[in-house]
Amino acid sequence: MRCVAVIPARGGSKGLPRKNLRPLGGLPLVARTIAAAKAARRVDAVYVSTDDAEIAAAARAAGAGIIERPAEISGDAASSEAALLHALDVLEGGGSGAVGTLVFLQCTSPFTGADEIDACVAALGSEGVVCSFTAAPDHGFLWTTGAAGEAVGVNHDHTAPRKRRQDLPPQFRETGAVYAMDAAAFRAAGSRFCGKAAIVPTGGPPIEIDDAADLALATAILRSRTESADDVPRGVKALVMDFDGVFTDDRVLVDETGREAVFASRSDGMGLTRLQKLTDIRLLILSKEPNPVVSARGRKLKIEVRQGIDDKLPELDRWLAEHRLARADAAYIGNDVNDLACMEAVGFPVAPADARPEALAIARYVTAKPGGQGALRELCEKLIEAAARDR
CATH class of the missing domain: 3.40.50.1000 (HAD superfamily/HAD-like)
Incomplete structure (x- = not known):
């Protein structure tokens, strides 16, 4: 069965208007994600789910198929899962065959690589794994606030002698870039975390573009990549x-x-x-x-x-x-x-x-x-x- 990548890309965005069409390195964010998906060896087809004609045109120009996303699942409160389930219905109902693996990609992660996508797909099926996702190693000391408003250690005992960072238990932060799922398990659960999950560590910059400051940071990182002799x-x-x-x-x-x-x-x-x-x-x-x-x-x-x-x-x-x-x-x-x-x-x-x-x-x-x-x-x-x- 096919491995299909779906990129949900709504026209609306509050933090950064028209976010999915914002250029980075001369390419709209949606086109950068499409390019990474098309370069992945394990992905058979790439689709963009959108309610926006301009996004659809940019996605077609970048080589993706288009799934027209209904208005009722395109608002601010709509979940990515709703868009993905709708995409599966459209793809499997169109006579093009069953989808075995669903890859969920987000335009807001501009440095997603084809190798990361392939690694997430490859992780499925091993020892009962039905879903996987990219995550960045995180060696920070995490805190929360207690009932009385006091600071409380989350991944460390703040009342005990201070540990070295390397002695903290392994922890990872989702990058939000790539999620891969067994399509049947995803349908049954209705969630990207639809069973036993595998972490795919990534070394790339774990940036999610939600506002203008994030886009400026991504632009600076890209410029440093292209301008440094090293x-x-x-x-x-x-x-x-x-x-x-x-x-x-x-x-x-x-x-x-x-x-x-x-x-x-x-x-x-x-x-x-x-x-x-x-x-x-x-x-x-x-x-x-x-x-x-x-x-x-x-x-x-x-x-x-x-x-x-x-x-x-x-x-x-x-x-x-x-x-x-x-x-x-x-x-x-x-x-x-x-x-x-x-x-x-x-x-x-x-x-x-x-x-x-x-x-x-x-x-x-x-x-x-x-x-x-x-x-x-x-x-x-x-x-x-x-x-x-x-x-």
């Missing part, structure tokens, strides 16, 4: 590059004879030249399109070109083997769905700022610049800085 690992020995959308802005000029021309960045060319002079990193352009423009750009920059490649990963593996390099040694920058296999395979996947959501979701580094407009120059300078740290 985000680029040491030891990269090869840089493999898609062409369209990386060397170019993904547009093509076609005249009446069918001749094509593209826009490329001189700054990108300078960055690649500097990378060749200042490091030992090997370079390859790996392109789906067989186009003289690709060959000409490769000759100009003295970079090997392999083009007309529909299935890029086998060709990438052949090239790496020829140079006695491992996948873990390579960086790959791509912008579209036909780059995903290579991005998932290499040690350091990179995407330009304007890449497809699926590519952004699995990239370890997202450039601040878009493709064809400085993305490669930015990446080259980061790689040069990282190589200098090795010396």
Whole structure:
């Protein structure tokens, strides 16, 4: 039976109006969550349950199916469970087959990763587990107030000598990002916690965006990820590059004879030249399109070109083997769905700022610049800085 991800996304929001459409890193929050779900290997289909036409349009553009959420379960008091049960009714009543596993994702957790989603799904079925969820380890001292208003320790005896943090019992805080459930158990219980549960620890920032301050914090975290040279690992020995959308802005000029021309960045060319002079990193352009423009750009920059490649990963593996390099040694920058296999395979996947959501979701580094407009120059300078740290 299918594993289906459902993302409830109402149009209304009190703390942060139009929250699910707020952009983070150039993508609406709903699109970021869709991208993570689509990149998960164990998820067969992704749907957004919404009462809002604008959210539905953004979700379709990001590649999700739409479940129209009735007004009676779209108000402030409506539960996520109500939306999920309605989604199951729609999906299973539409003749597309039974749902075996239901994954519940929230737009308010902007750093959800495909690996976390897969881990939650994988936890089901083991030793009777029927539900799982992501949680962050929490080593804090928790307090509450007693009947007389006094402070009382929750996970520690405040009247006893103070314990070290590492001696506290293990505890976790729900991130609110991912919940996975056996669909039948969920239907029977009507709750995301529908039986024996498993915790899936996560190391990502456990941020839930409920107000403007949360969004500002998420923006700062994302900016620090893309601006810090330390985000680029040491030891990269090869840089493999898609062409369209990386060397170019993904547009093509076609005249009446069918001749094509593209826009490329001189700054990108300078960055690649500097990378060749200042490091030992090997370079390859790996392109789906067989186009003289690709060959000409490769000759100009003295970079090997392999083009007309529909299935890029086998060709990438052949090239790496020829140079006695491992996948873990390579960086790959791509912008579209036909780059995903290579991005998932290499040690350091990179995407330009304007890449497809699926590519952004699995990239370890997202450039601040878009493709064809400085993305490669930015990446080259980061790689040069990282190589200098090795010396």
